[in-house]
Amino acid sequence: AQRVTQPEKLLSVFKGAPVELKCNYSYSGSPELFWYVQYSRQRLQLLLRHISRESIKGFTADLNKGETSFHLKKPFAQEEDSAMYYCALIPLGGTSYGKLTFGQGTILTVHP
Amino acid sequence: ETGVTQSPTHLIKTRGQQVTLRCSSQSGHNTVSWYQQALGQGPQFIFQYYREEENGRGNFPPRFSGLQFPNYSSELNVNALELDDSALYLCASSFFRGGADTQYFGPGTRLTVL
Numbered sequence: 335a336q337r338v339t340q341p342e343k344l345l346s347v348f349k350g351a352p353v354e355l356k357c358n359y360s361y362s363g364s365p366e367l368f369w370y371v372q373y374s375r376q377r378l379q380l381l382l383r384h385i386s387r388e389s390i391k392g393f394t395a396d397l398n399k400g401e402t403s404f405h406l407k408k409p410f411a412q413e414e415d416s417a418m419y420y421c422a423l424i425p426l427g428g429t430s431y432g433k434l435t436f437g438q439g440t441i442l443t444v445h446p
Numbered sequence: 447e448t449g450v451t452q453s454p455t456h457l458i459k460t461r462g463q464q465v466t467l468r469c470s471s472q473s474g475h476n477t478v479s480w481y482q483q484a485l486g487q488g489p490q491f492i493f494q495y496y497r498e499e500e501n502g503r504g505n506f507p508p509r510f511s512g513l514q515f516p517n518y519s520s521e522l523n524v525n526a527l528e529l530d531d532s533a534l535y536l537c538a539s540s541f542f543r544g545g546a547d548t549q550y551f552g553p554g555t556r557l558t559v560l
Contacts, residue, residue, distance in 0.1 A: 338488075366545075366546035368548075370551075377450075377551050377552060377553045377554070378489070378536065378551040379550075379551070380548055380549075380550070383546075383548065385546070420488055420489075422488075424546040426545065426546055432477065432479060432494040432496075432501060432502050432540075432547070432549075433479075433491045433494070433502055433504060434479070434481070434489070434491060434538075434549060435491065436488030436489050436490070437488050438486075438487055438488045439487075439488050
């Protein structure tokens with residue numbers, strides 16, 4: 335079975351500081367990894383996914399298969415980045431198709 | 447493009463009752479997944495529907511059941527409600543391509559079981 339761990343429930347940084355939200359996963363096969371974000375009073379929305387290798391709102395994430403991690407990074411945090419961030423995984427192949435497994439989430443607060 | 451919609455927004459039921467939650471998928475999507483999000487937790491996969499059939503199920507008992515209709519909308523039914531069923535229920539739609547398709551979420555239905 336797959337598992338996603340986000341070790342930090344809360345993360346606080348000041349505006350302009352670098353930010354890294356940690357995500358570790360366990361899965362024996364090949365996964366596709368996602369970061370979803372939920373801003374205050376808004377629905378859960380996709381921030382980025384590994385396969386597209388895009389930088390969205392200045393965020394990037396690198397899949398490290400050796401360390402089984404998919405940490406989310408941004409060099410200069412903005413106040414509007416304050417939100418709940420979820421890391422999630424879908425197994426590629428097997429019988430778990432379509433099943434997104436989420437971590438418990440990290441609340442990021444960016445102070446002015 | 448119309449996003450995923452869910453109804454109702456909030457619902458209060460008592461233990462033992464039955465509830466039906468509804469979801470309309472985003473235009474162009476043919477697959478619907480349901481998730482349960484307890485307070486302070488990440489969403490947990492309940493099941494997915496594609497071509498009006500269940501296409502994968504998480505670790506939820508049979509009293510959680512669903513339907514998908516020809517227009518790709520979906521219902522989640524929960525029988526014999528328990529207090530622990532109190533949660534935010536999220537619906538997500540996607541277009542089935544046979545891989546790790548991106549899922550787009552609705553705003554959720556907040557269910558409270560008293």
